Amino acid sequence: xxxxxxxxxxxxxxxxxxxxxxxxxxxxxxxxxxxxxxxxxxxxxxxxxxxxxxxxxxxxxxxxxxxxxxxxxxxxxxxxxxxxxxxxxxxxxxxxxxxxxxxxxxxxxxxxxxxxxxxxxxxxxxxxxxxxxxxxxxxxxxxxxxxxxxxxxxxxxxxxxxxxxxxxxxxxxxxxxxxxxxxxxxxxxxxxxxxxxxxxxxxxxxxxxxxxxxxxxxxxxxxxxxxxxxxxxxxxxxxxxxxxxxxxxxxxxxxxxxxxxxxxxxxxxxxx
Amino acid sequence: xxxxxxxxxxxxxxxxxxxxxxxxxxxxxxxxxxxxxxxxxxxxxxxxxxxxxxxxxxxxxxxxxxxxxxxxxxxxxxxxxxxxxxxxxxxxxxxxxxxxxxxxxxxxxxxxxxxxxxxxxxxxxxxxxxxxxxxxxxxxxxxxxxxxxxxxxxxxxxxxxxxxxxxxxxxxxxxxxxxxxxxxxxxxxxxxxxxxxxxxxxxxxxxxxxxxxxxxxxxxxxxxxxxxxxxxxxxxxxxxxxxxxxxxxxxxxxxxxxxxxxxxxxxxxxxx
Numbered sequence: 001x002x003x004x005x006x007x008x009x010x011x012x013x014x015x016x017x018x019x020x021x022x023x024x025x026x027x028x029x030x031x032x033x034x035x036x037x038x039x040x041x042x043x044x045x046x047x048x049x050x051x052x053x054x055x056x057x058x059x060x061x062x063x064x065x066x067x068x069x070x071x072x073x074x075x076x077x078x079x080x081x082x083x084x085x086x087x088x089x090x091x092x093x094x095x096x097x098x099x100x101x102x103x104x105x106x107x108x109x110x111x112x113x114x115x116x117x118x119x120x121x122x123x124x125x126x127x128x129x130x131x132x133x134x135x136x137x138x139x140x141x142x143x144x145x146x147x148x149x150x151x152x153x154x155x156x157x158x159x160x161x162x163x164x165x166x167x168x169x170x171x172x173x174x175x176x177x178x179x180x181x182x183x184x185x186x187x188x189x190x191x192x193x194x195x196x197x198x199x200x201x202x203x204x205x206x207x208x209x210x211x212x213x214x215x216x217x218x219x220x221x222x223x224x225x226x227x228x229x230x231x232x233x234x235x236x237x238x239x240x241x242x243x244x245x246x247x248x249x250x251x252x253x254x255x256x257x258x259x260x261x262x263x264x265x266x267x268x269x270x271x272x
Numbered sequence: 273x274x275x276x277x278x279x280x281x282x283x284x285x286x287x288x289x290x291x292x293x294x295x296x297x298x299x300x301x302x303x304x305x306x307x308x309x310x311x312x313x314x315x316x317x318x319x320x321x322x323x324x325x326x327x328x329x330x331x332x333x334x335x336x337x338x339x340x341x342x343x344x345x346x347x348x349x350x351x352x353x354x355x356x357x358x359x360x361x362x363x364x365x366x367x368x369x370x371x372x373x374x375x376x377x378x379x380x381x382x383x384x385x386x387x388x389x390x391x392x393x394x395x396x397x398x399x400x401x402x403x404x405x406x407x408x409x410x411x412x413x414x415x416x417x418x419x420x421x422x423x424x425x426x427x428x429x430x431x432x433x434x435x436x437x438x439x440x441x442x443x444x445x446x447x448x449x450x451x452x453x454x455x456x457x458x459x460x461x462x463x464x465x466x467x468x469x470x471x472x473x474x475x476x477x478x479x480x481x482x483x484x485x486x487x488x489x490x491x492x493x494x495x496x497x498x499x500x501x502x503x504x505x506x507x508x509x510x511x512x513x514x515x516x517x518x519x520x521x522x523x524x525x526x527x528x529x530x531x532x533x534x535x536x537x538x539x540x541x542x543x544x
Contacts, residue, residue, distance in 0.1 A: 158429075190463070193488070194494060195496050224462075224465070
């Protein structure tokens with residue numbers, strides 16, 4: 001099993017981004033802890049030097065399994081389901097602008113909070129139509145570059161659109177693109193999935209990326225999730241991607257990152 | 273084990289109140305399903321006919337193990353931690369106004385969302401001081417009537433004050449009243465407690481009331497919580513109170529109420 005951890009390329013508000021700021025020292029620490037990669041949260045590719053990031057990541061022997069896009073929602077309000085067509089267009093353009101860096105690094109582009117929420121006055125099925133159309137457009141733009149997208153089901157408290165994997169699978173069916181899959185997150189699944197392992201199995205090969213945080217959103221091992229059972233189920237679907245830590249920086253980012261990977265490596269599934 | 277279920281005495285917005293409106297037919301249905309009691313959500317005792325409610329409850333052989341007070345927060349904005357002293361005073365008065373009915377029925381008064389949240393511009397420790405002072409005042413008023421209060425730890429998404437049982441125990445220490453305890457809720461514990469059973473054990477005899485909903489807030493049995501282990505742990509603390517269903521009315525209120533009690537009664541712990 002390969003592990004990565006979320007790293008923001010610029011200061012951000014989102015509590016679950018483990019490290020913040022100071023890219024190179026963070027890459028150095030993450031590599032030293034034994035992580036094989038970093039999941040980079042990038043608000044806007046125009047604001048970062050992609051070439052320099054790529055150089056630093058490679059310098060420290062790290063892969064980039066995924067790019068997180070949620071800061072564009074959290075800090076700029078972009079979303080695929082805003083009633084303002086200009087906002088929707090900007091969200092699509094922003095997503096497409098991640099494709100070149102994703103193509104160079106082999107990263108999956110994550111669609112998390114960027115999908116938006118059903119805003120007041122918007123009909124739920126209208127929001128779904130906008131979401132499907134936006135994803136189709138992004139997938140079509142990504143396909144020639146061999147880039148894949150992964151939509152993350154997120155718990156009811158953070159979005160009103162796509163809370164669980166079954167809803168995610170139905171969305172994939174509507175989008176109908178081979179390069180569109182799901183990102184399963186253990187923290188959200190603990191709240192939303194009736195039986196986590198059954199839901200993972202039902203996704204088969206449609207899981208393109210995987211997030212780990214424990215039941216309390218601390219590092220794996222700090223809560224009550226059965227990671228051995230969950231990760232073995234994930235492996236049984238044929239998943240050979242990276243397992244990426246997205247958890248709160250508690251008691252502090254370094255300690256969380258160190259304890260998280262130590263716990264995951266202690267599991268029998270780690271050898272698979 | 274005795275089971276009860278949440279019943280609102282008037283129409284309300286809160287999604288987790290299982291039945292709404294139409295008191296007598298609801299009492300009849302709840303009794304017929306085998307519940308021993310109803311946890312009554314009462315926004316304002318002045319708006320209900322306490323004598324009539326008591327008569328109907330007894331007519332159907334039901335107990336009232338607890339009174340829920342959260343609608344006063346949800347629909348009127350009352351809270352113990354609002355920066356406006358008039359709002360705090362009204363929340364205290366409202367709580368005290370539940371005492372007569374609680375005394376007559378033996379119900380615990382639940383302090384859930386009525387505690388409030390840390391509002392913008394308010395210091396967290398100031399909010400805690402207001403909360404402690406308010407609870408001390410309410411407990412002092414309740415004590416001569418033999419009435420007990422139970423504060424419910426509620427997950428991070430719904431309040432910023434007292435999310436887990438450890439914080440609840442520390443609050444009890446500060447309040448220092450023998451008639452102040454905790455209400456443990458399995459849905460919230462699934463998100464907030466590192467190990468649910470350890471947290472329940474740490475509370476010992478300070479659990480005055482207990483809520484069950486499964487991990488997805490559906491009826492017990494619809495998610496992945498291990499209720500047999502949880503309820504046996506609860507019994508091991510000496511708890512002999514009621515286990516009260518507070519879950520979403522899905523697929524509908526009747527079905528949820530029926531399946532919830534059927535599942536709980538199927539557990540070996542039900543016989544204890």
